[in-house]
Amino acid sequence: MAKFISRRRFTIEWGHCDPAGIVFNSRFFEFFDWGTWLLFEAALGVKPSDLAAAFGIAGLPLVDAGARFLAPAGDVVELASHVSEFRRSSFDVEHRLLVGTTVAVEGRETRVWAARDPADPSKMRSQPIPAKVTARFHT
Amino acid sequence: MAKFISRRRFTIEWGHCDPAGIVFNSRFFEFFDWGTWLLFEAALGVKPSDLAAAFGIAGLPLVDAGARFLAPAGDVVELASHVSEFRRSSFDVEHRLLVGTTVAVEGRETRVWAARDPADPSKMRSQPIPAKVTARFHT
């Protein structure tokens, strides 16, 4: 059973770049976020805005993120994203931004499967990730 | 000798937030970048755009970054940034985003002191960080 990987090709824009002429670093974290939503939409068949209603959660809050910048990113890139590990109520997503076959940036996110706290709806509380969810991240 | 810490207070804006009503995560990495430039400007007395001319470098490319999201960030926040370690040609910056006295987000960046490669000006090459630079990051 292989892990389900979502892929998106897109163009690095002039407006993504900083005065040094390279992609401004926070943009990569924005791209990773795109990648995670795309991955979940592809695996679960549900848009980000419908995830809450479909699974009774309030979101997938990010608790940890990181990136290694290995080579310049430019022109057309491909973002490949997959869940590297599911735990009881949190999971890790790994992202690779490719320029051709070169990995330009590696990213990782740790997110929580979270619902509103019934005792205080302004807060989020982690929830066990349903088996029917994790099962969809294999092919 | 204490480490030199730069601090900036700023307001979290509606436009910084995502559909979940919280700060969109890539914004924090943008804030960290602000913090690093502010730190270097405060310590060295040189604006980001003049750093190259003042020290013969082409920039401070980011090679690794990470963040831990501990609590919601809102309203007025304070970003405290300092260099936690200088190595021969690279260094680590640590950032803490505070809401009151609570650390909402911890960030870290590893950057390189880099000049244009004389053999190929389209590339960057790490350079030894001058002692007169590192000396300015203590108080």
Next chain:
Amino acid sequence: MAKFISRRRFTIEWGHCDPAGIVFNSRFFEFFDWGTWLLFEAALGVKPSDLAAAFGIAGLPLVDAGARFLAPAGDVVELASHVSEFRRSSFDVEHRLLVGTTVAVEGRETRVWAARDPADPSKMRSQPIPAKVTARFHT
């Protein structure tokens, strides 16, 4: 009776700039949005996230926006924002971004005072702006 003007000073960051070394143009519209929310918070004493509950509206959707770019913006700027006209259910906000005493950018926004449509909550419907609201935008 003078118009109520809100003012904010902030720093143009390296990360706001594009490869030409100037502020990337969409950032100014982000600044204008900051200015409008600041203006309404200052005039009405209500945070953006509480505006809905306080006045029974769903938001202030933007229907038209524009800017004239007159001079480079850099370092510390001041954004001055005021409502130039209230109509029955819409209003115009004018923004000036100043570098010292020079107007670097002029902006304008037309927004609607809008509530959820009772017949279809996924849609917004313009509402008459209460007199108690408009009265707060004079000093």
Next chain:
Amino acid sequence: MAKFISRRRFTIEWGHCDPAGIVFNSRFFEFFDWGTWLLFEAALGVKPSDLAAAFGIAGLPLVDAGARFLAPAGDVVELASHVSEFRRSSFDVEHRLLVGTTVAVEGRETRVWAARDPADPSKMRSQPIPAKVTARFHT
């Protein structure tokens, strides 16, 4: 002779949206900027970063921009961009962001064909737009 129109399809991302769940307005101006660079690259066969060297200019500074927001933008959109008028040294670009066949946002930009001022390279000076350039914007 018809005007040359460049078109790009792309996905509206969760991270493009604000707490109201709609695309944050400054993003549209970022999309318009993408559209203009795409249009020039398609018409002239030159990347934004090579435009300067190819035509002896320093950039296409924006002097005026505007947008009308007509309908919500979501999911997959198409951005159609064309030059509506060339003048001696400036030109207008019109953008339409389509959701299916519905125009969600109309945008316009006025930009200048500008070189470094030989007397003061920190400044830009408008230049006559070469006929070989304008000729490429027809099909």
